[in-house]
Each structure stands twice: as C-alpha cells, then as structure tokens.
Amino acid sequence: MIGSVLVPLAIVLATAVAMELAAAWIHEHVMHGWGWGWHRSHHEETEGHFERNDLYAVLFAVVAVALFAVGSLWWEPVWWMGVGLCFYGVIYFFVHDGLVHQRWPFRHVPKRGYLRRLYQAHRLHHAVETREGAVSFGFVFAPPVATLRAQLRENLRAREAAE
Numbered sequence: 269m270i271g272s273v274l275v276p277l278a279i280v281l282a283t284a285v286a287m288e289l290a291a292a293w294i295h296e297h298v299m300h301g302w303g304w305g306w307h308r309s310h311h312e313e314t315e316g317h318f319e320r321n322d323l324y325a326v327l328f329a330v331v332a333v334a335l336f337a338v339g340s341l342w343w344e345p346v347w348w349m350g351v352g353l354c355f356y357g358v359i360y361f362f363v364h365d366g367l368v369h370q371r372w373p374f375r376h377v378p379k380r381g382y383l384r385r386l387y388q389a390h391r392l393h394h395a396v397e398t399r400e401g402a403v404s405f406g407f408v409f410a411p412p413v414a415t416l417r418a419q420l421r422e423n424l425r426a427r428e429a430a431e
C-alpha cells in the first residue's frame with residue numbers, strides 16, 4: 269500500500285520542517301533569553317570538545333526518546349515524529365556543528381550555492397557575542413546575507429543609540 273509509505277514520510281518531513289521553525293524560535297527567544305546561561309558558551313571561545321550549549325542537544329535527544337516511547341506504546345504516528353526529530357538532528361549536526369563550526373575531523377567550507385549562504389548566515393549569527401543584537405536564528409533556512417548584514421548594522425546602531 270502506497271499510503272503506508274506516504275503517511276509516515278509526510279509525518280517525518282512535516283516534523284523536520286516544524287523543528288526548523290521551532291528551533292529558530294527557541295534559539296531566539298529561549299537560548300538568547302532565559303536560557304542564555306547554557307547558550308553563552310556557544311558564543312564565546314571554549315576549551316575542550318564540549319560546551320555547555322551541547323546540553324540543548326541532549327534535551328532534544330530526551331524529547332526524541334519520549335516520542336519513540338509514546339509512539340510504540342500508544343500511537344504510531346508519534347513514533348514517526350520521533351524519526352522526524354532525529355532526521356532534523358542529523359541535518360542540524362551536519363550544517364551547524366559540521367559545516368559552520370567544523371566539529372568534525374576534516375575541514376570543508378562550502379564555496380558556493382545555498383550551503384555557502386547557510387554558512388555565512390550562521391557566521392553572521394556569531395558576529396555578536398552577547399545575548400542581544402544577534403541575527404539569523406534558523407539553522408537550515410538562511411535569509412540572504414545582504415539582508416542579515418543590514419539587520420546587524422541596524423541592531424548595532426540601535427544599541428549605540430541606547431547607550
């Protein structure tokens with residue numbers, strides 16, 4: 269039955285898209301808000317392989333385990349949401365930890381195309397080391413670099429005016 273493939277596939281893709289929206293929102297309003305205590309480590313130089321910010325990844329892993337548990341015990345679609353969450357996790361790791369922060373044992377910086385834009389967008393997110401004034405909170409969706417640069421300048425100006 270084609271439906272037995274398409275429905276799970278749709279759930280996985282929808283969950284991954286929803287996760288990007290949720291992650292961007294959480295990044296902007298929680299991690300750069302009351303959750304800054306964990307996230308700060310990611311905007312500063314840190315020693316060693318891990319940083320406090322990695323606890324957020326652990327938190328999402330716990331959510332995935334919970335979805336798998338609920339899905340296998342009560343309602344199968346939730347299990348596929350767990351798959352979608354893991355799928356997003358893999359993309360996030362590849363783009364954010366890999367391409368942008370080079371936390372893998374080789375060096376590869378994208379030179380062109382959408383991955384380049386993604387790389388630059390997140391680099392611009394890291395142009396700011398403080399809780400406020402940052403731009404580009406998504407990880408997979410990246411606005412054009414020129415837009416982000418203008419936004420960054422605007423934020424800086426606003427901050428200088430406030431001081």
Ligand SMILES: [Zn+2]
Binds near residue numbers: 299307
């Ligand atoms: Zn951040």
Ligand SMILES: [Zn+2]
Binds near residue numbers: 310364369
């Ligand atoms: Zn980052």
